[in-house]
Amino acid sequence: MVEHVYSMGLYGLDAFVVEVEVDLSRGLPAFEMVGLPDAAVREARDRVRAALKNMGFQFPVSRITVNLAPANKRKEGSLYDLPILIALLRASSQLDASVEDSIFLGELSLSGAVRPIRGTLPMAIAAKEAGFRRLFAPAQNAAEGAVVQGLEVYPVRNLESLLAHLTGRVPLSPILPGDTPSQNDGLFPDFAEVRGQEEAKRALEIAAAGMHNVLLIGPPGSGKSMLAKRLPSILPDMTFEESIETTKIHSIAGTLPTCTALIRARPFRSPHHTVSAAGLSGGGILPKPGELSLAHNGVLFLDELPEFSRSAMEVLRQPIEDGRVTISRASGAVSYPCSVMLVAAMNPCPCGYFGHPTRRCVCSAGAVSRYLSRVSGPLLDRLDLHIEVPAVEFDKLDSSLPSEPSSSIKQRVDAARAIQNDRYRGTAISCNARITPECLHTICVLSDDARNLFKHAFETIGLSARAYDRILKVARTIADLDGSEQIQAVHAAEAVQYRALDRKYWTREL
Template sequence: MVEKVHSMGLYGLDAFVVEVETDLSRGLPAFEMVGLPDAAVREARDRVRAALKNVGFQFPVSRITVNLAPADKRKEGTLYDLPILISLLRASGQLDAGLEDSVFLGELSLSGEVRPIRGALPMAIAAKEAGFRRFYIPAQNAPEGAVVQGLEVYPVPNLAALFAHLTGRQPLASAIPEEHPTQTGVPLPDFSEVRGQEEAKRALEVAAAGMHNVLLIGPPGSGKSMLAKRLPSILPDMTFPESIETTKIHSIAGVLPASASLVRTRPFRSPHHTVSAAGLSGGGALPKPGELSLSHNGVLFLDELPEFSRSAMEVLRQPIEDGRVTISRAQGTVSYPCSVMLVAAMNPCPCGYFGHPTKHCICSASAVSRYLARVSGPLLDRLDLHIEVPAVEFDKLDSAEPAESSASVKKRVDAARAIQNERFRGTGIPCNARITPDRLHTYCILSDSARALLKRAFETIGLSARAYDRVLKVARTIADLDGSDRIEAVHAAEAVQYRALDRKYWMREL
C-alpha cells in the first residue's frame, strides 16, 4: 500500500509542493529513496530509523521505497526527515490520521527532536497558495511561518508532541503572529558618534534619500568605515513587502536568526575583500543567494575596494544596474533580487597618504596609477557619488560639541523619500536611483540655469551618458531634500561636485 504525505521544496526564491510517497513490499529488507535526492536527503534513512526506535515505534522490516515527487526536480536538505517518517508510519499502519491538507517539514535528531530548517517562509507562502491549511514546522521556525495569514502553523518541538497532536490526545497550539515582529541585528550605530566630516555626512544623506551608490575615498583612519556602518541608521524604515522579500532571501540562505519572524532592519553586509565572484553573486549546484542578494533592500559595503579581485568587482556591474542577479547552471537558471545600495571605500594610493596634508606619500606615480586602475571605469560609472573623506583635524576630534544624530538626519531623508513615494505612485519605481531611462526627463525637470551648468560640466569633465543620467538622479534627490519641484542650478552643482572626484584621481597627469 502506498501512503502519501505532502512537503515542500525550494528552487531559488520559489517553493514547490513535494509528495513523499512510501511503499512497503515483500522482499529482502531495504530502504530505497528515489526522486533526485541529494546526499543530505539520502542520509534521512538513518535518522528516521533511529528516531522511530527511540520514540517507541517499530521500524518496518520490509522493502521500503520512498519517492519524492516530482521526480525531475532535485531535492536537497534535511527538511524531508519528518514527512518521510510520517509517511512510513502511515504505510506500516502505526499512524491513522487524515493529512491531506497538511504539510510537514523538519530535520530529525536521533532522539526524536525536530530541528530548524532553511526557507520556512517561502515554503509557507507557497503552501498557502497551493491550498493547504495546516503547516507543521520546527518550533524555532514557527514565528517565521506564522507571518503568512490564513495558514495554521503548528510548531513541532519533538515527535512525541506531534504524535499526541495527530492522534488527538494533546493538540498543539498554532503559532500566533507577533504584533511587533522581532528585529534582527544589534542597535544601529549613530552618526552623532562621528566627529567632523560634515561634507561626507551631507553626501551620505543625499545617498540615503535616493538610494544612490557611493564611493568613499580617503586616507587610513579618516572615518570611511565608520561612516558607512552608520548609513543604515538614516535609511527609511522597511515596508512590509520589503521585509517579506528580504526575510525570504535570508531564510533560504540560512542566516535568519533563530526564532525570528521578519527582518525589520535594513541589511548591512560587509564581505571581506577575499570573497569570490560566486560569493558575491551567489552560486552552487543549486544556486544560493550571495552577498548581493543578502544585502537586498539594504547596504552592501565593500571596504578596500581595489583589494577585491577583478572578477569579483566586475560581477557587480550588471546586478547593481538591474537590481537582479541571474545565475545559470546546467540544471536551470535562478534569479535573485538585489536592489542594494552599494557603498565602497578605498585609499587614494597603496600607502594611503596621497594628498594628505601632513603625511608624505611614499608611492611612485606608476604604483598609484596601477592601484587606481584596479577599479574599472565601468564600475566607477555606476557609483553615483564619489565622496572625499579627508583626515580629521584635531580640534574637531577634541571638540565636546555634540554632532547631529542619525534620528535628525533620518527625518530629512524620510521627508525626501515621502516626496518620491508620491511622485512614483503606481509606476513601480521605488526611489530616485531606480528612475528608468524613459521617465528620466519626465521627473528630472531642469531650470535653464541648471541645464546650462550641466552642459558645461558634461563638456568639461567628460561625463559618460550613464554618468550624466546618474548626475540627474542625484540632482533630483538633492532637490527633494530642498523641497523643490524643479532642479535648480544649486542642486545640479552639488550633484556634479559628487562626480568630480574620479576625474581628480583617475584622470590626472602622473
C-alpha cells in the same frame, strides 16, 4: 501499501509542493529513495530509522521505497526527514491520523527532536497558495511561517509532541502572527559619534534619500568605515512587502536569526575582500543567494575596494544596474533580487597618503597608478557619489560640541523619500536611483540655469551618458531634500561636484 504525506521543495525564491510517497512491499529488507534526492535527503533513511527505534516504534522489515514527487525536480536538504517518518508510520499502520491538508517540514535528530531548516517562509507562502491549511515546522522556524495569513502553523519540538497532536491526545497550539518577534534590533551606531566630516555626512544623507551608490576615498583613519556603518541608521524604514522579500532571501540562505518572524531593519552586509565572485553573486549546484542578494533592500559595503579581486568587482556591474542577479546552471536559471545601495571605501594609494596635505606618500608613481587602476572605469561610472573623506583636524576631534544625531538626519531623509513615494505611486520605480530611462527627463525637470550648468560640465569634464544620467538622479534627490519641484542650478552644481574625484585621481598625471 502506499501512503503519501506532503512537504515542500525550493528552487531559488520559489517553493513547490513535494508529495512524499512510501511503499512497503515484500522482498529482502531495503530502503530505496527516488525522485532526484541529494546526499542530505538520502541520509534521511538512517536518521528516520534511529528516530523510530528510539521513540519506541518498529522499523518495518520490508522493502521500503520512498518517492519524492515530482521526480523531475531536484530535492535537497534535511527537511524531508519528518514527512518520510510520518508516511512510514502510516504505511506500517503504526499511526492512524488524517494528514491530507497538512505540510510537514523538519530535520530529525536520532533521539526524535526536530531541528531547524532553511526556507520556511517561502514554503509557507507556497503552501497557502496551494490550498493547504496546516503547516508543521520546527519550533525555531515556526515564527517566520506564521507571518502568512490563513495558514495554521504548528511549532514542533519533537516527535512525541507531534504524534500526540496527530492522534488527538495533546493538541498543539498554532502560532499567531502577533506572538512572533521581528528582527529590528536598532543597534546600528549613530552619526552623533562622528566628529567632523560634515561634507561626507551631507553626501551620505543625499545617498540615503535616493538610494544612490557611493564611493568613499580618503587616507587611513579618516572615518570611511565609521561613516558607512552608520548609514543604515538614516535609511527609511522598510515596508511590509520589503520585509517579506528580505526575510525570504535570508530564510533560504539560512541566515535568519532563530525564532524571528520578519526582518525589519535594513540589511548591512560587509564581506571581506577575499570573497569570491560566486560569494558575491551567489552560486552552488542549486544556487543560493550571495552577498548581493543578502543585502537586498539594504547596504552592501565593500571596504578596501581595490583589494577585491577583479572578477568579484566586475560581477557587480550588471546586478547593481538591473536590481537582480541571474545564476545560470545546466538544470536552469535562478534569479534573486539585489536592489542594494552599494557603498565602497578605498585609500588613494597603497600607503594611503597620496594627495595628503601633511603626510608624504611613499608610493612610486607606478604603484599609485596600478593601485587605482584596479577599480575599472565602468564600475566607477556606476557609483553615483564620489566622496572625499579627508583626515579629521585635531580641533574637531577634541571639540565638545555634539554632532547631529542620526534621528535628525533620518527625518530629512524620510521627508524626501515621502515625496518620492507620492511621485512614483502606481509605478515600478521605488526611489530616485531607480528612475527608468524613459521617465528620466520627465521627472528630472531642469531650470535654464541648471541645464546650462550641466551642459558646461558635460563638455568640460567629459562625462559618459551613464554618468550624466546618474548625476541627474542625484540632482533630483538634492532637489527633493530642498523641497523643490524643479532642479535648480544650486542642486545641479552640488550633484556635479560629487563626480569630480574620479577626474582628480584616475586622470591625474602621476
